[in-house]
Amino acid sequence: LSYVLAVDLGGTKCSAASIDKSGRLLSRRTVAVDHSSAMGPLRQIIELGNELADGKRPHRVFAAAAVAVPGLVRRKGTVWAPNLPGWENMPLASRLKRALGIPVLVESDRSAAVLGECWRGAGRGRSDVVVLMIGTGIGAGILSGGRIIRGAHELSGCAGWLTITREKVPKATGNGELETLVAGPAIARAAQAALREGQQSCLSAMDGSKITAHEVAAAARQGDRVAQNIFDRCGKLLGFGIANIVSLFDPQVVVLGGGMASAADLYLDALKSAMRERAQPLAARQVRVVVSKLGDEIILLGCAQLAFTTRKGKR
């Protein structure tokens, strides 16, 4: 069987694809995640799997399945995902395996991202790769010495929690400092604050509460100084965070992925120069910082790689 079922289960959307050995997506379906019960997302994944099997039984079409989840993966594919109601201890792998009749692997979204980038992206042939996923949150998938770094409790790569300033971060957010300062919502908040201060911007015409990072990026591309300054600052702070990652891991390449990566043209220069200013100089000189070309397929591709290489893996 030359296809696998790849599933990217997020906090809001669930995407599934049938992928071949060359990394080609044959078909793909995306649905809004059913938050009504713990069983909701499980049922959705099973339905997507059956749909993508195209009328056949999944085990006649797919060699295996792999699911990336927005949370912690414990032994035997049990998942804790704070954004999915009732997923404190969901035995995802065993339930899906029973329903689909194929081996099922479960991986954290961060680690799936770095596997995808190492299979089909900028990490190909590399042993030391960090993929920084920047969207609503920030997390890092880390390959070091050819192996995924998981941590003692599967909590490695929490790059959103990096401290890069001495300031107290507003506690209310419950997020880490880097995430509070530069993830998508931070861009929107910074624009809203600038408008409240009365700064002149083409965003002034908008209802402040409706501004998202997307609108701020569009304004910056039109030459709006307020929006450009926000991305400049974001790039600088991200550069400090990446400098810390570079000094500790000494990777060959750092790949930017996630929603905010599509706006990287607006902050990549500021990011690189801040990184070079702060990271260990020999490591900084040798690392490449690039934007992922895999777009929103990065995690699906990582799942496919996982399903193809470790069909009987223990996860």
Next chain:
Amino acid sequence: LSYVLAVDLGGTKCSAASIDKSGRLLSRRTVAVDHSSAMGPLRQIIELGNELADGKRPHRVFAAAAVAVPGLVRRKGTVWAPNLPGWENMPLASRLKRALGIPVLVESDRSAAVLGECWRGAGRGRSDVVVLMIGTGIGAGILSGGRIIRGAHELSGCAGWLTITREKVPKATGNGELETLVAGPAIARAAQAALREGQQSCLSAMDGSKITAHEVAAAARQGDRVAQNIFDRCGKLLGFGIANIVSLFDPQVVVLGGGMASAADLYLDALKSAMRERAQPLAARQVRVVVSKLGDEIILLGCAQLAFTTRKGKR
């Protein structure tokens, strides 16, 4: 043969010991490093090895030797050490092997420290351990998933380069931010600055230029507020740096080693509370931060562990 030769080659001192399988140091010699030529330290290690063999030929006494170096270890045990004149590309392993007639392994001092701590210290039986060596400089030895993290260019663990503030760090030092703010010399500089400002301290009686971290620690233990405040601030900033390490690596234990660890009673509480304030909360709750009990034997023990377990290792 039940002994190995362990050598801790630093920038200023070189220590060698004969160690048995239980981690007992049978005898130990320490000399000031000969900086007169590239061959100086090499000759010293050979002499120490012969001395510790106690009149016998080293290969009749030692199963193997391992040397920890203050620099980068390249393939085949070739060393780049910026603090040793002429050590841009020193073929240390091959030269020592020829002179001593036994297998010789070469390791960075940071990685030797974490090996020592995992063999005979607080890292015993653990898979995810970070040893933060704090002295004149700052560096981290990292074990993750049971393996040493080396980085793509053997530059991992450069924790002295962690950025934890947005301030520009004085460029002149050539060191990273965390190192500039909290390593031994920073403690001395902070005390000198406080005295110049006219703050009242029992250190005021001293010649400012002669104050070292050691005197500041002694003053703090006598209740001197100026000295105590310096260590409080140092603990807080170190806590921020360790928070970054915890959020990225999720270790079971962080061990403080090096000269500054002996003053940890003065800053450990401040360090822990800053770490808990900033690190990913689940990882912060589970990690232990402890002071190494191995003192200045930590690197020697790591060398011994290395020599006993990988006598024919490729390094």
